[in-house]
Amino acid sequence: MPITAQWALAAVLVLLIAPRLLRRLQLSRAKHPSLTGHARIARMLAKFVPCYEYDDEHFFRADGAPELVATQRRSAFQRLASLYAQRFALTAQKTAEVQGGISDLQFTARYRVPFQFSRLVRQHLNAGAFVSSSSGPTTTDLDGNRRYDLTGSYGVNVFGYNFYKECIERGSARVRDLGPVLGALHPLTADNVQRLRQISGLDEISFHMSGTEAVMQAVRLARYHTTRRYLVRFCGAYHGWWGDVQPGVGNPQRARDTFTLRDMNTRSLTVLQSRRDIACVLVNPLQALHPNIAAPSDSTLLDSSREAHFDRAAYTKWLQQLRAVCTERGIVLIFDEVFLGFRLARGGAQEYFGVKADMVTYGKTVAGGLPIGVICGRRDLMRRFREDRPADVCFARGTFNSHPYIMGAMNEFLLKLDSPVIQAHYRDLDRIWDERAAMLNKQLLEAAVNVRVANLSSVWTVRYLQPSQYNWMFQYYLRAQDLALSWVGTGRLIFSLDYTDADFAAVADRFVSAAKQMQADNWWWPGTELTNKAIRRRVLQEMLRVRLHRPLDRSVALAEDTKELASKA
Ligand SMILES: Cc1ncc(COP(=O)(O)O)c(C=O)c1O
Numbered sequence: 164m165p166i167t168a169q170w171a172l173a174a175v176l177v178l179l180i181a182p183r184l185l186r187r188l189q190l191s192r193a194k195h196p197s198l199t200g201h202a203r204i205a206r207m208l209a210k211f212v213p214c215y216e217y218d219d220e221h222f223f224r225a226d227g228a229p230e231l232v233a234t235q236r237r238s239a240f241q242r243l244a245s246l247y248a249q250r251f252a253l254t255a256q257k258t259a260e261v262q263g264g265i266s267d268l269q270f271t272a273r274y275r276v277p278f279q280f281s282r283l284v285r286q287h288l289n290a291g292a293f294v295s296s297s298s299g300p301t302t303t304d305l306d307g308n309r310r311y312d313l314t315g316s317y318g319v320n321v322f323g324y325n326f327y328k329e330c331i332e333r334g335s336a337r338v339r340d341l342g343p344v345l346g347a348l349h350p351l352t353a354d355n356v357q358r359l360r361q362i363s364g365l366d367e368i369s370f371h372m373s374g375t376e377a378v379m380q381a382v383r384l385a386r387y388h389t390t391r392r393y394l395v396r397f398c399g400a401y402h403g404w405w406g407d408v409q410p411g412v413g414n415p416q417r418a419r420d421t422f423t424l425r426d427m428n429t430r431s432l433t434v435l436q437s438r439r440d441i442a443c444v445l446v447n448p449l450q451a452l453h454p455n456i457a458a459p460s461d462s463t464l465l466d467s468s469r470e471a472h473f474d475r476a477a478y479t480k481w482l483q484q485l486r487a488v489c490t491e492r493g494i495v496l497i498f499d500e501v502f503l504g505f506r507l508a509r510g511g512a513q514e515y516f517g518v519k520a521d522m523v524t525y526g527k528t529v530a531g532g533l534p535i536g537v538i539c540g541r542r543d544l545m546r547r548f549r550e551d552r553p554a555d556v557c558f559a560r561g562t563f564n565s566h567p568y569i570m571g572a573m574n575e576f577l578l579k580l581d582s583p584v585i586q587a588h589y590r591d592l593d594r595i596w597d598e599r600a601a602m603l604n605k606q607l608l609e610a611a612v613n614v615r616v617a618n619l620s621s622v623w624t625v626r627y628l629q630p631s632q633y634n635w636m637f638q639y640y641l642r643a644q645d646l647a648l649s650w651v652g653t654g655r656l657i658f659s660l661d662y663t664d665a666d667f668a669a670v671a672d673r674f675v676s677a678a679k680q681m682q683a684d685n686w687w688w689p690g691t692e693l694t695n696k697a698i699r700r701r702v703l704q705e706m707l708r709v710r711l712h713r714p715l716d717r718s719v720a721l722a723e724d725t726k727e728l729a730s731k732a
Contacts, residue, residue, distance in 0.1 A: 185437075186437060186438060189430070189433055189434050189437060190422065190434055192430050192433075193422075193424045193425055193428065193430040193431045193433065193434045194398075194423065194424065194425065195398040195399075195423075195424075195425045195426075195428075195455045197398070197455065197456075199398050199399050199411065199455065199456065199457050200398040200423060200425065200455065201423075202410035202411035202418070202421075202423050203410075203417065205411045205412050206410075206411055206412055206414070206417070209412045211710065212706060213706055213709040213710050214278060214709075215279065215705065215706075215709045215715055216278070216279055216280075216281070216282050216283075217279050217280060217283075219283070220233075221715075222280060222283055223236040223237050223240070225279070225280075225632045225633075226631065226632045226633070226688065226693055226698070227693065228685075228688045232685045232688045235684060235685040236633075236684060236685055236686060239684030239685070239686070240283075240287070243287075243288060243639060243640070243643060244287035244288060246643055247287070247288050247289060247290060247639075247642075247643070248287075250306060250308055251289065251290045251291050251304065251306055251308070252306060253291075253304075253305040253306045254290065254291030254292075254293050254304040254305040254306050254308075255289045255290065255291040256291075257291065257293050257305060258289065258291040258292045258293060259289070268292055271292075271650035272285055272292075272650075273285070274460070274462040274650065275461060275462060275635075275638070275650055275652060276461060276462060276464075276635040276636075276638075276652075277462060277463065277464065277465045277635060278462075279465075279702075279705075280635070284639075288639045290304075290642050291304065291305070293305050297312070297324040297328075298324065298325065299323060299324065299325060299661060299666075300312055300323060300324075300658075300659055300661055300662050300666055302324075302647055308645060309645065310642075310645040310646060310647040311645065311646050311647065311666065311669065311670050311673070312324075312647045312659070313646055313647060313648055313649075313656040313657065313658065313670070314647055314648060314649040314657060315621075315622075315649075315656075315657020315658065315659060316657075317527065317649065317657075318501075318502045318503075318506070318527045318528070318622075318657055319527045319528050319532060320528070320657070320659045321505055321506050321528045321621075321659060321660060322528075322579075322585060322588065322659060322660055322661060323659045323660065323661030324659070325661070326579065326661070327531055327532030328532070329575065329579075330531025330532055330572045330575040330576050330579065331531060331532050331533065331572050331575075333571075333575045334531055334533075334568065334570075334571030334572035334573070334574060334575040335568055335571055335572070336571075337351065337571045337574070337575075338351065338567040338568055338570065338571035341567045342567070343566070343567065343568070344567065345562060345563065345565075345566065348565055348570075349565075349567040349570050349571070351567075351570045351571055351573075351574040352370075352565055352570045354574055354577075355368075355570055355573050355574055355577060356368045358577040359525075359529075359537065359539055359577070360539065362509065362510055362511075362539075362577075362580075363510070363511075363513070363523050363525075363539035364510070364513065364519065365522070365523060365539040365540050365541060366540070366541055366542040366545070367539070367540055367541075367542055367545035368537060368538065368539050369537070369538045369540075369545065369559070369564075370535070370536070370537055370564045370565045370569075370570075371535070371536035371537065371538070371559075371561055371564055372534055372535070372536060372561055372563050372564065373403070373526065373534060373535070373536045374403050374499075374501030374502075374524065374526030374527060374535075374536045375402075375403030375404055375405050375536070376403075376536045376561065377501065377524040377525070377526055377536030377537055377538050378402045378403050378405065378408060378445070378497075378499055378501070378524050378536075379403075379405045379407075380538060380559045381443075381497050381499075381522045381524055381538050381540070382394050382407065382408070382442070382443055382445070382497070383557060383559065384495075384522070384538075384540070384544055384545065384547070384557055384559075385442045385443035385495035385497065385522070385544065386442045386443070387547075387557035388495070388543065388544050388546075389442045389443070389493065389494070389495060391439070391440050391441055391442040392420050392440050392442065393420055393421065393422055393438075393440050393441045393442060394407060394408070394420065394421050394422070394441075394442055394443050394444075394445060395421075395422045395423075395424055395431075395434075395435065395441055395443070395444045395445065395494075396408055396410075396421060396422075396423055396424075396444075396445045397423070397424055397425070397426035397431070397445075397446065397447075397450060397454075397455070398423055398424065398425055398426055398454075398455040398456075399426070399450060399453070399454070399455050399456045399457040399458070400426070400445070400446070400447040400449075400450050400499075401447060401449075401457070401458050401502075402445055402447060402499050402501075403501070406418055407420060407421050408421070408445065410423060411423075422434070422441070425455060426450055426454040426455045426481075427454045427455075427477065427478070427481045429484075432484055432485070432488050435485075435488045435489065435492060435494060436488055436491070436492060439492075441492070441494050442494070442495060443494060443495040443496070443497050443522075444485060444489055444494055444495070444496050444497065445497050445499055446482070446485065446496070446497065446498050446499060446520075447499045447502065447503075448478070448482075448498065448499075448500065448503050448507075448512040448515075448516065449502050449503050449619065449622065451473055451474075451475070451478040451619055452471050452472075452473045452617065452618070452619040452622065452624065453470060453471045453472075453624070454478075456470065456471075458651065458654065458655065459471070459624050459651065459654030459655060460650075460651040460652065460654040460655075461634070461635040461638055461651060461652030461653055461654055462635075462651075462652075464627075464634050464635045464652070464653075464654070465632055465698060465699070465702055466630055466631070466632065466695040466698040466699055467626075467627035467628065467629060467630045467631055467634060467695055468695045469624070469625075469626055469627065469654075470626070471617035471624045471626060472617055473617070473618065473619040475516075478516065479516045479517065479518070482516050482518040483518055485518075486518050486519070486520075489521070495521045495522060495544060496520045496521045496522075497520060497521065497522045497523070497524065498511075498512055498513060498520035498522075498523045498524070499523075499524050500512050500513075500523055500524060500525055501524050501525060501526035501527055501536070502526075502527060503622075504523070504525040504526075504527075504528070504529065505525070505528050505529060505580070506528070506620065506621060506622070507592070507620055508589060508592075509580060509581075509586075509589055511523065511525070521540065521541050521544055522538060522539065522540035522541070522544060522545075523538070523539045523540070524536065524537065524538055524539075525537040525539070528576070529573060529576060529577075530569045530572050530573045530576065531572035531573055531575050531576035532572060533568065533569045533572045533573075534569070535569055535573065547559060588660040588661075592620060592621075592660070593620055596618055596620050596621050596658070597618065597620075599667050599671075600616050600617070600618040600623065602671065603616055603671045603674060603675075604616060606671055606672075606675045607674075607675060607678060610675050610678065610679050611682075612675070612678040612679060612681075612682050612687075613627060613628035613629040613687060614626070614627055614628070614637065614678045615628060616656075621657065621658040621659075621660060622655065622656075622657055622658075623655070623656040623657075623658070624653070624654060624655055624656070625637065625653035625654070625656070629687055629689075630693050630694050630695045630697075630698060631686070631687050631688075631693075632693075632698055633686040633687065634653070635652060635653075636681060636686050637652075637653055637677065637678065637681055638652035638653050640677035640678070640680055640681045641653070641673070641674065641677045643677065644673035644674070644676055644677045645673065646670060646673055646674065646677070
């Protein structure tokens with residue numbers, strides 16, 4: 164081939180390949196550098212994490228603390244264990260009886276604390292999983308322990324349990340005549356639709372059985388109407404457990420049609436601006452509290468690097484930028500408000516941040532305490548068929564969609580939403596919860612404990628200021644103070660809006676007492692000079708030793724660390 168032809172061929176190839184390379188580069192640059200930002204690598208590495216457990220000796224000295232400190236911790240653990248055994252006896256016994264038959268319980272029990280510590284904790288600090296009643300912001304277990312509820316029932320409980328009991332009771336009474344007739348609609352459905360249209364500012368509504376299902380259908384519709392392939396989600400954001408929105412650890416299959424981009428970063432905007440194959444962008448506004456970080460859970464709390472800080476102005480600007488680029492590129496902007504909808508404002512995150520989405524998903528609270536997923540969307544996006552192509556449909560049905568009992572409880576919820584009592588909750592909402600968080604932080608500061616809280620309105624997370632491998636123990640001190648936490652422990656505290664100042668003051672006092680006791684028991688051993696990085700490095704070394712079938716000789720590691728600390732001193 165003559166040389167000029169070769170050059171021409173090379174030039175054509177470069178012209179063809181260069182745009183692809185550029186797009187690939189842009190995509191790589193828009194990924195968050197953490198493992199959470201690299202779903203494929205995270206899934207691959209997860210398979211190599213070996214299981215090992217600290218024995219009794221190392222359980223109390225994982226951070227290289229001297230024997231004296233370990234002894235203090237051991238006796239504190241024993242004290243706590245006998246308190247649990249005494250106070251939660253019936254609840255724990257009932258749980259033990261059924262645990263083998265309930266997969267969910269086995270999973271949550273296993274992932275309350277880092278796996279290295281899990282066995283001893285499961286054996287000795289078992290508060291059980293059963294509750295028998297609720298009242299106001301409290302729940303009561305089978306042993307009669309009444310606790311302030313900080314679980315928020317996964318976010319469902321926005322207005323207090325009494326509110327939801329009423330929604331369910333009154334709603335059930337209103338649909339009783341029809342009973343469980345499915346397919347045909349109860350007349351209350353029409354009112355629900357009108358109210359949701361008004362609240363969301365969007366044209367059409369569809370009802371589903373869970374938040375996960377609503378998100379699935381919203382994405383499916385976006386793909387159908389744009390005829391594009393990819394969905395974009397942001398690093399760390401939870402959108403339910405459907406495969407495409409959960410591309411990382413937890414999903415046995417690779418999600419091929421999902422891009423996970425950096426939250427609040429202009430490089431992600433560049434990707435949205437330059438590609439033609441993106442159908443939709445999913446936003447979970449809860450990420451504003453901890454952008455690019457997965458929902459915090461104590462099962463991964465091996466050090467103190469958990470970060471959280473809500474900047475409303477910065478997040479508002481980010482949503483505005485997203486809105487602009489989605490409009491420009493014909494990408495469907497979906498706000499997933501399954502968690503936060505109705506918690507921040509009557510009109511949810513759209514109202515709170517002042518940004519309109521093309522579709523919004525609601526769930527959790529909106530059916531007055533019963534299971535639900537809702538999509539509100541623009542008319543052109545919600546249609547499941549094409550006028551000109553009768554065989555090209557976007558199928559979505561569900562046996563229990565629009566179930567009369569759910570429609571009844573939802574109607575009560577939506578009616579109550581406009582009542583003066585509930586409107587009063589929304590007034591000054593952020594001021595109240597920001598002040599409460601500041602008050603608790605002040606008390607923690609005065610008590611000289613290295614624990615703080617960060618909040619997005621009534622959703623809180625606990626932060627730890629001093630590097631430590633034992634922060635996960637704090638959840639057990641909080642439970643001993645009759646504060647109920649969900650299985651993610653101190654990663655997420657969810658308050659219902661019916662907490663009075665007196666209720667909150669009681670929670671704050673208990674919280675501070677728990678922290679002081681844990682400090683007195685020397686879990687946050689002040690002599691440690693360990694950094695978070697050093698903790699992570701040590702854990703990594705342990706994993707490597709186990710992978711290489713070397714004994715987990717912690718005494719050698721501890722001796723080395725002690726030497727290192729001594730030389731630093
Ligand atoms: C933002 C968000 N989307 C979707 C879901 C899934 O909802 P469900 O658990 O009802 O399937 C959740 C659940 O926590 C959520 O927080």
